[in-house]
Amino acid sequence: MNGLYMNNIYKSFGTVNVLNGVNFDVRQGEVHALLGMNGAGKSTLMKILAGVLSPDNGTIAIDGKEYRFSSPADAKKAGIGLVVQEVDTALFPSLSVYENIAADEIVATKQKPILSWKQQKQRAAELLRRVGLSISLNKLIRECTLHEKQLIVLAKVLSSSARYIILDEPTAALSETETKRLFAIISDLKTQGVSFIYISHKLKEVKEICDRVTILRDGNVVHHGDVSALSLEEMIHYMVGRPYTTVQKEARAYSEDVLFKVKQLHIAKTNTTVDLQIHKGEIAGIAGLVGAGKTELAESLISHTKTAGEWWIDGKRYTFSSPKEAIAAGICLIPEERRKQGLFLDETVRTNLTVRLLSSLTKWQWVLRKKETQTAQQLVEALQIHPPFPQAAVKQLSGGNQQKVVIGKWLKTDARVFIFDEPTKGIDVNAKQEVFSIIRSLADEGKAVLYLTSEFQELLDIADTIYIMVDGQLVKRVSARDITYEQLIYYCSGGDLDGATVRFDRQEKANAVSS
Amino acid sequence: MAQPSVSIAKKKQMPSLLEFLYKHGTLLAILVVIAYFGITLDRFFTYENFSDILRSISIVTLVAIGITFSLIVDGFDLSVGSTVSLATIASAAALVLYRQEILVTLLVPLLLGIAVGLLNSLLIVKLKLPDLLATLATMYAINGVQLTYTKGFSIYNDMPLPDGGTAPGKFIPSFLFIGQGEVLGIPFSVLLMLVVVIATHLFLTYTKPGRLFYMTGENREAARLSGIPVNRYRTYAYVISGFFAALGGIVLASRIGTGQVSAGASFLMDGVAAAYIGFSVFGAGKPNVIGTLFGSILMGVLLNGLTMMNVPYYAQDIIKGAILVGALALSHMQKK
Incomplete structure (x- = not known):
C-alpha cells in the first residue's frame, strides 16, 4: 500500500492535549496542505513525523511498512525529508554548495571515510539539476540568496532519497517570482513520485499548488479532502471553527488632526x-x-x-x-522581545521605570533617590504592578507585570x-x-x-x-x-x-x- | 564568626551556605589569608610591610577601576597593562630626558592614556571589532610603542645618553611624593586610591551618568531603545579605562623612581582578577568599584605573603590564574 499514513496519533504535554487521535495521510506524488491556526497542532504532528517527538499513541506507516521513530535519523531513513523554515540552520555558511549537499552522506557513510571531490560534485550537480538550480558548485553558502539556499536544502533532502518532504512555510521570505519557480520545481518533483506536505498561512498559494488538504483545529482533524472543492473562505471557516463574535464596541471618537x-x-x-x-x-x-x-x-x-x-x-x-x-x-516603542529589548533584568522596578525621567529626578547629575522612589511608586500604583514595591527586582515579576513596567517607563515622559x-x-x-x-x-x-x-x-x-x-x-x-x-x-x-x-x-x- | 550567620541563613533558604560564601567569600578569604600569613610569617604584621602592601594595592586598584568601567558597559580592555607601561615611560621621559616640571609630567601620560582609550573605542564602537581582539591588538601595539621609544632601555636619573652626555633631568621630589610620600603616616598613593575609589563609587552608584553606564552594559538594545546614547557611553568607558591605567602608571613610575620598560605588564592580570573578584563582594553580582577594591586587597595581600614565603614570581602566576578562574566561575554561577 503506497502512501504515508499517520493513524490515531495522540500527544499531550503535561495535562495539555495537543493531538487527539489525528489521522493524516499523504498519497504518493501529491502536494498535501496541512492547515490550522497557531496552536492547532500542526508543528507537533510534523515533529512526530520527522522523529523529533514520539507520539503517546498511534502508528505511522510508510509505503506499507510500519515505523516507530526514535530519532530524526530513523525518520530520514524511512524517507521523510524536512525543509525547515529557517534554512540557515540546516546549512554550513562557509562551506561550498556541493560540500553542503554531501555533508549528510559523509556523516552517514561508514565504509568510505574519504569521498572523492569528483564523486561529490557529480552527485551534487545531479541533485541540483533535479531542483532546477543552476549555480556554481563551488559557491559558498553565505553568498547564496535565500531562495538558492532553500533549494539547496531541498537537494540535500532529496540526496537522502526522501519521498515525503515537509515544507514549512517555504514561501514566507520569497518574492513572487521565486515562489513561482519553487512551485514549478515542486510540480516537477511530484511527477517523479515525490510527495510534499505543505504548511503555510498563505492560503492563496495553498489553493494554487496543493492537491489535497487536512485542516487541524485544537488537535483534531476538522476537514480533509480535495483542495479544489474548497474555497478560501471555507478553509478559514474550518480553521477558525466557531465564528468569532466581536463585542460591539462603542465607536471611539478621535480627533481629525x-x-x-x-x-x-x-x-x-x-x-x-x-x-x-x-x-x-x-x-x-x-x-x-x-x-x-x-x-x-x-x-x-x-x-x-x-x-x-x-x-x-x-x-x-x-x-x-x-x-x-x-x-x-x-515616539516610543514597546518592543516585541520584552526581556531582550525592553527591560534591564538585573535592575529594580524603580530603575526600569525612571530611565526616561532621570533628568527631572537629578540635581547636578545626582539622582535624588527619594524623589525617584516616589515617582516610581506612583507609576507602580497607577499601573497596579504586583508586587507593589518599586525596589522589587524586575526579574522576579510575571510577564504581565514586566510588560506594565516596559510601558510604564514612557507614561510620564x-x-x-x-x-x-x-x-x-x-x-x-x-x-x-x-x-x-x-x-x-x-x-x-x-x-x-x-x-x-x-x-x-x-x-x-x-x-x-x-x-x-x-x-x-x-x-x-x-x-x-x-x-x-x-x-x-x-x-x-x-x-x-x-x-x-x-x-x-x-x-x-x-x-x-x-x- | 561566620558560623552563627550561616545557620540563621540556612533557615530561610536551602542554598544559603553557598549564597553566604558567594557574598562574603572575598572578605572571608582576605581575613583567612591575613591570619595565615600573620601566624606563619614573622615580619608580616609590621607597619613597613602593611604600608608596602597598601602601596602595591593602590596601583592595582587604580588599574582595576579602569577595567571595572569597561566591564560595566559589557566591554573588555586588555590594553591596560601596556598603557601602564606607556605612562611610566612617558612620565620618566618627561622628567629625565626633557627636564619637565610636575604639570607636564602628569599631563603627558594622562593624555596618552586617554588617547589609547579613544583608539580602543574607535576600533570597538566605530569599527565594531570584538573588544577582546581589538584591545589585544592595541595591547601589543602600545607595548611596542614604549619599547621602540626607549629602544628597550629603562629611563633613570643621570642615565648616559647616546650622544655621550648624561640625561639633563631627574625624578623631582614633587613627582616622587606621589608614590613614596606620606601624609599623616599614610602613603599618599593610598590616599589617592581612596579618593578615586570613593569618587568613582559615588559617581557610578548615585549619579545619572553612572546609572546609564550600567544600563548600557546590562542590555544594550533596551538601552538604545530607551534613548540612551550607548555608543557614547561605551566610548567614555574605554577612555576612563585608559585614563586610570595611565594614572596607575604615574604612581608606579613615582614609586620605583625609574621608567622601567614593560613594567605595567603584570597589572593586567592583577586588575582583571580584582575586578572579577569584585563581582561577588556583598552579592553585587555586577562589576562595582567597592568590590574591585576588595578584590585588589585580596590579590595584594596574597602576593605579598607569597613573596615573603619566597614563592618565586613566576609561580605566583599560577596562583593568580587559579584565582581568576575561581572568580569567573563564581560570577557565572551567580548568573545561572
Whole structure:
C-alpha cells in the first residue's frame, strides 16, 4: 500500500492535549496542505513525523511498512525529508554548495571515510539539476540568496532519497517570482513520485499548488479532502471553527488632526516602503501574519534599524538616524522581545521605570533617590504592578507585570506616539485586559497609538482602524468596525486585495452562529 | 564568626551556605589569608610591610577601576597593562630626558592614556571589532610603542645618553611624593586610591551618568531603545579605562623612581582578577568599584605573603590564574 499514513496519533504535554487521535495521510506524488491556526497542532504532528517527538499513541506507516521513530535519523531513513523554515540552520555558511549537499552522506557513510571531490560534485550537480538550480558548485553558502539556499536544502533532502518532504512555510521570505519557480520545481518533483506536505498561512498559494488538504483545529482533524472543492473562505471557516463574535464596541471618537504620519518610509530590512498616518487619539492596528514584517516596521518607525524617509509629528517634519532622536521627538516603542529589548533584568522596578525621567529626578547629575522612589511608586500604583514595591527586582515579576513596567517607563515622559509590538505576547488574560485599558487611556489622552499584532481578535477589540500588512507592505486600510475576523485572516493570507470577491459579511456570520 | 550567620541563613533558604560564601567569600578569604600569613610569617604584621602592601594595592586598584568601567558597559580592555607601561615611560621621559616640571609630567601620560582609550573605542564602537581582539591588538601595539621609544632601555636619573652626555633631568621630589610620600603616616598613593575609589563609587552608584553606564552594559538594545546614547557611553568607558591605567602608571613610575620598560605588564592580570573578584563582594553580582577594591586587597595581600614565603614570581602566576578562574566561575554561577 503506497502512501504515508499517520493513524490515531495522540500527544499531550503535561495535562495539555495537543493531538487527539489525528489521522493524516499523504498519497504518493501529491502536494498535501496541512492547515490550522497557531496552536492547532500542526508543528507537533510534523515533529512526530520527522522523529523529533514520539507520539503517546498511534502508528505511522510508510509505503506499507510500519515505523516507530526514535530519532530524526530513523525518520530520514524511512524517507521523510524536512525543509525547515529557517534554512540557515540546516546549512554550513562557509562551506561550498556541493560540500553542503554531501555533508549528510559523509556523516552517514561508514565504509568510505574519504569521498572523492569528483564523486561529490557529480552527485551534487545531479541533485541540483533535479531542483532546477543552476549555480556554481563551488559557491559558498553565505553568498547564496535565500531562495538558492532553500533549494539547496531541498537537494540535500532529496540526496537522502526522501519521498515525503515537509515544507514549512517555504514561501514566507520569497518574492513572487521565486515562489513561482519553487512551485514549478515542486510540480516537477511530484511527477517523479515525490510527495510534499505543505504548511503555510498563505492560503492563496495553498489553493494554487496543493492537491489535497487536512485542516487541524485544537488537535483534531476538522476537514480533509480535495483542495479544489474548497474555497478560501471555507478553509478559514474550518480553521477558525466557531465564528468569532466581536463585542460591539462603542465607536471611539478621535480627533481629525493627524498627529503622526510617515511618508515613503523605506525599511531596509524588508526592502519595502510604507506610508501611514494616525490621528490624535486614534488606535491604529497593523494586522499581519508572523513574518509579514511588523517588527521590522516597528523598529524602523523608531529608527532602531536602517530607515529612510520622512516622519511628521504634529505637523512638523523630522528625519531620524537613531532611536535617541526619535524618542526626543516623542515616539516610543514597546518592543516585541520584552526581556531582550525592553527591560534591564538585573535592575529594580524603580530603575526600569525612571530611565526616561532621570533628568527631572537629578540635581547636578545626582539622582535624588527619594524623589525617584516616589515617582516610581506612583507609576507602580497607577499601573497596579504586583508586587507593589518599586525596589522589587524586575526579574522576579510575571510577564504581565514586566510588560506594565516596559510601558510604564514612557507614561510620564512627553511621548506622543506609542508603538506597541505584540504587547500581549506571553502574558495572561487579566494582564492583557490591563494592558488594553492602559492603551485606551493613552488614546483618550490624545496620543497616537500603533498596535502591531498577528492576534487578529485583539485588533478587533482595541483598534479603531486596521492596516493590513502583507510581505512588508501595508496593502489596505480599513475601519475596525467594518471588518470581520475572517476577513482579516483572508486579507493577511494574501486573499484578494480589491475586496470585490469577499463574501464574509455580518449576515453570513450570524447564520453561522445560529446553525 | 561566620558560623552563627550561616545557620540563621540556612533557615530561610536551602542554598544559603553557598549564597553566604558567594557574598562574603572575598572578605572571608582576605581575613583567612591575613591570619595565615600573620601566624606563619614573622615580619608580616609590621607597619613597613602593611604600608608596602597598601602601596602595591593602590596601583592595582587604580588599574582595576579602569577595567571595572569597561566591564560595566559589557566591554573588555586588555590594553591596560601596556598603557601602564606607556605612562611610566612617558612620565620618566618627561622628567629625565626633557627636564619637565610636575604639570607636564602628569599631563603627558594622562593624555596618552586617554588617547589609547579613544583608539580602543574607535576600533570597538566605530569599527565594531570584538573588544577582546581589538584591545589585544592595541595591547601589543602600545607595548611596542614604549619599547621602540626607549629602544628597550629603562629611563633613570643621570642615565648616559647616546650622544655621550648624561640625561639633563631627574625624578623631582614633587613627582616622587606621589608614590613614596606620606601624609599623616599614610602613603599618599593610598590616599589617592581612596579618593578615586570613593569618587568613582559615588559617581557610578548615585549619579545619572553612572546609572546609564550600567544600563548600557546590562542590555544594550533596551538601552538604545530607551534613548540612551550607548555608543557614547561605551566610548567614555574605554577612555576612563585608559585614563586610570595611565594614572596607575604615574604612581608606579613615582614609586620605583625609574621608567622601567614593560613594567605595567603584570597589572593586567592583577586588575582583571580584582575586578572579577569584585563581582561577588556583598552579592553585587555586577562589576562595582567597592568590590574591585576588595578584590585588589585580596590579590595584594596574597602576593605579598607569597613573596615573603619566597614563592618565586613566576609561580605566583599560577596562583593568580587559579584565582581568576575561581572568580569567573563564581560570577557565572551567580548568573545561572
